[in-house]
Amino acid sequence: MKLKPLTDRVVLKMIEAEETTASGIILAGSAKEKPQVAEIIEVGPGGIVDGKEIKMEVQKGQKVITGKYTGTEIKLDGEEYIIVRQSDILAVVE
Numbered sequence: 001m002k003l004k005p006l007t008d009r010v011v012l013k014m015i016e017a018e019e020t021t022a023s024g025i026i027l028a029g030s031a032k033e034k035p036q037v038a039e040i041i042e043v044g045p046g047g048i049v050d051g052k053e054i055k056m057e058v059q060k061g062q063k064v065i066t067g068k069y070t071g072t073e074i075k076l077d078g079e080e081y082i083i084v085r086q087s088d089i090l091a092v093v094e
Contacts, residue, residue, distance in 0.1 A: 001077055005044035008054040008086045012038035012066065013079065036065050037093060041081065056086060063093040 003011045015037045039061065046056040058064065071084035 003042055003076065003081065003083075005042055005083060007044050007047045008049050008056070009044045009083055010040055010058060010086055010089065011042040012064070012071070012082045012084060013041050014038045014082060015063070036068060037063060038066055038082065039063055044086075054086065058086060058089060058092065064089045065091045065093060 005011050040058055040063075041060065043056050043058060043060055046054045048054070066082070066084055066089055070088040071082040073080065073082050075081075
């Protein structure tokens with residue numbers, strides 16, 4: 001199944017956080033922070049949102065940083081994704 005976001009929405013797949021610290025300590029699942037870096041899987045077409053025209057400035061395949069608690073988490077075909085508005089993306093990682 002494929003997700004196709006509407007208007008200014010973006011589908012992200014989170015990139016897993018490191019499981020060990022720089023000193024080599026292995027972190028338990030509960031000690032890991034929620035990852036904030038994600039890869040863009042799909043991008044909506046943009047359009048009119050709240051009376052303003054939105055131009056999509058991100059592209060499929062880019063790595064981005066999002067806020068810790070933004071978006072809607074979904075699980076599809078065993079994979080976890082997050083759907084966010086383009087405005088919830090804080091930066092593009094180059």
